Amino acid sequence: MYAIFVIFLFYAAGLLLSKAIGGLIPGNVLGMLLLFGALLAGWVKPEKMRTIASFITTHMALYFVPVGVGLMVTTRYFAGATVAIVVASAVSTVLVLVVTAWVQQILEKWKR
Amino acid sequence: MEAMNELFALQPFTLAFVIGIYLASVALYRRTRLGLLHPVLTSMLVIIGVLYVLDVDYEAFRQGSFLIDFMLGPSVVALGYVLYEQVRLIRRHLVSMLTAVSVGSLVGIVSVTLIARWLGADEQVVSSLQPKSVTTPIALGISERFGGIPPLTAVVVVVVGVFGAVVGPFVLDKTGVRSKIARGLAMGSSAHGGGTSRAIEMGAVEGAISGLSIGLMGVATALLMPLVRLFL
Numbered sequence: 001m002y003a004i005f006v007i008f009l010f011y012a013a014g015l016l017l018s019k020a021i022g023g024l025i026p027g028n029v030l031g032m033l034l035l036f037g038a039l040l041a042g043w044v045k046p047e048k049m050r051t052i053a054s055f056i057t058t059h060m061a062l063y064f065v066p067v068g069v070g071l072m073v074t075t076r077y078f079a080g081a082t083v084a085i086v087v088a089s090a091v092s093t094v095l096v097l098v099v100t101a102w103v104q105q106i107l108e109k110w111k112r
Numbered sequence: 113m114e115a116m117n118e119l120f121a122l123q124p125f126t127l128a129f130v131i132g133i134y135l136a137s138v139a140l141y142r143r144t145r146l147g148l149l150h151p152v153l154t155s156m157l158v159i160i161g162v163l164y165v166l167d168v169d170y171e172a173f174r175q176g177s178f179l180i181d182f183m184l185g186p187s188v189v190a191l192g193y194v195l196y197e198q199v200r201l202i203r204r205h206l207v208s209m210l211t212a213v214s215v216g217s218l219v220g221i222v223s224v225t226l227i228a229r230w231l232g233a234d235e236q237v238v239s240s241l242q243p244k245s246v247t248t249p250i251a252l253g254i255s256e257r258f259g260g261i262p263p264l265t266a267v268v269v270v271v272v273g274v275f276g277a278v279v280g281p282f283v284l285d286k287t288g289v290r291s292k293i294a295r296g297l298a299m300g301s302s303a304h305g306g307g308t309s310r311a312i313e314m315g316a317v318e319g320a321i322s323g324l325s326i327g328l329m330g331v332a333t334a335l336l337m338p339l340v341r342l343f344l
Contacts, residue, residue, distance in 0.1 A: 011189045024338040026253030028188035033331065035192030036199075046196065053193035056186060061152050061305075062134045063184045064248045066177040068156035068270075070263035072163065073170045077236060078264055084231035085268060089244050092224035093272050093302050094283055096245050100216030100325075101289040101298035107208035108291055 003052035117172040126176025147274040198324040217332040247304040250330035276303020277310040296321030
């Protein structure tokens, strides 16, 4: 129960903080950062989080299935942009891949 | 059909229905190992097919599946623990990794925006694509926040994961990336869970770093998005 309490406590805190900053960053991401910080600071006991946190995150893929089903009512909003969606996503993914790898590799060599 | 709408608005029924189809999709994926049969894609398509054939309204399904949807929030918060476990292991490289992921995130948001606009996509679509390299639960929050179409984001993100897993190792070889850390980091940053599943096959270091970079990329993109949108 401790883990469930902690997760909802930080989720709620994240949502409130998100509201306070005008929703610039999603509440769940802020909740994640707050929990991360609290673990580093030693305010939350990591060994008590392990079981529940692993369970929830292992089955993460299930949670966005219902959102995806929303395709059945939203395709008309982007049907005309299919080429743009495919090309932009593919090219940008390769760019992220290469740039991230190069920056990391350069920083590693530089350090040595 | 009214009777069908009532059935699918019933939470226990729809929970069992969705989880059952998801489990079957996972089993199918494990057996075939085909990237395109990703459990999320298969589950979605099967469910859409069933709802369509039985003439069920999306609203009824949405009501019945609410609890699964709701779990997205707590699951992202729980990632804070996963991140903590991983960060403890690689403190030494944290600064260089944060830098690399932030630059990668920036390049990702800017490039997808410019290319999509150039090819005539409207702003709703552009907002849906901006978080494409971020793990889905976080990407959905970002997409929703900036006026995107969450279902489109969900599909694009999953497909990007499959795409990155397939082309990633090839691109890294061709561009002369040898560092194990750089390879793992690039796989997770560009293609989140999909990239990580492939990075695990490359090696233990690549897999662990890739897993960590999923969280870093999510945070970097969530933090950079409001800034980048001021200029784009």
